Amino acid sequence: MLPAVFHAALHSAVSIGVLFILTRMMGKKQIAQLTLFDYIIGISIGSIAAQGAIDPEVPLPVGLTGLIVFALFSIVFSLIGLKSRAGRKLLEGTPTVLIENGKIIESSLRRERININELLEECRQKDAFDIADIEFAILETSGRLSVLLKSARRPLTPEDMQIEAAYQGLCTAVIIEGRVLEKELALLRRDRAWLDGELQKQNIRDSENILLAYVDSAGGIVTHLRHVPPSSPPVT
Secondary structure (H helix, E strand, O other): OHHHHHHHHHHHHHHHHHHHHHHHHHOOHHHHOOOHHHHHHHHHHHHHHHHHHHOOOOOHHHHHHHHHHHHHHHHHHHHHHHHOHHHHHHHHOOOEEEEEOOEEOHHHHHHHOOOHHHHHHHHHHOOOOOHHHEEEEEEOOOOOEEEEEOHHHOOOOOOOOOOOOOOOOOOEEEEEOOEEOHHHHHHOOOOHHHHHHHHHHOOOOOHHHEEEEEEOOOOOEEEEEOOOOOOOOOOO
């Protein structure tokens, strides 16, 4: 019993470490935007890792070899997709137009094996509740639906109203869970004295009481304190 438990624990630990390294090598796309091939690779790698962790008949080097080979295939095919348009089309497929000018393209639904209910649900998740309001709905190679509303149905923007909008940059966190981020302060060309002064303006004496503090695009500091009870009733 103990040798089997030790085998599973050792192989699991090694597999997790190797999977972490391989996932970093394969890139964020393997996690966020799975193509059909990425999906196959992901399932295969997970299956190999699980079997190698609990099956004592699978030697550790054999299991690791399988993981590395599948990961290398993913990396090689990603490089092919970057260099070759034909290779990218073969490996990832092409987007499919499901709705054009408010009309559902039935042949595209059949080809992608999507029924009307699934299409309507995907459109609602994109805040498009009326098919007639949609200019284009495109099924991307990742399986996600992109929706372009007709111009008359899109929300107004400052440009539409000929209003000049001020530039809004990224917010930068300077305190997370009570810990001051010195590197971020330096990038903002600020120091602890400036930070302490800004906190004192908000009657905050100790950064340990701060859950999150960030500098907004206008240069001001916004704080969220720890242990603040909700002011609204729970959602039912």
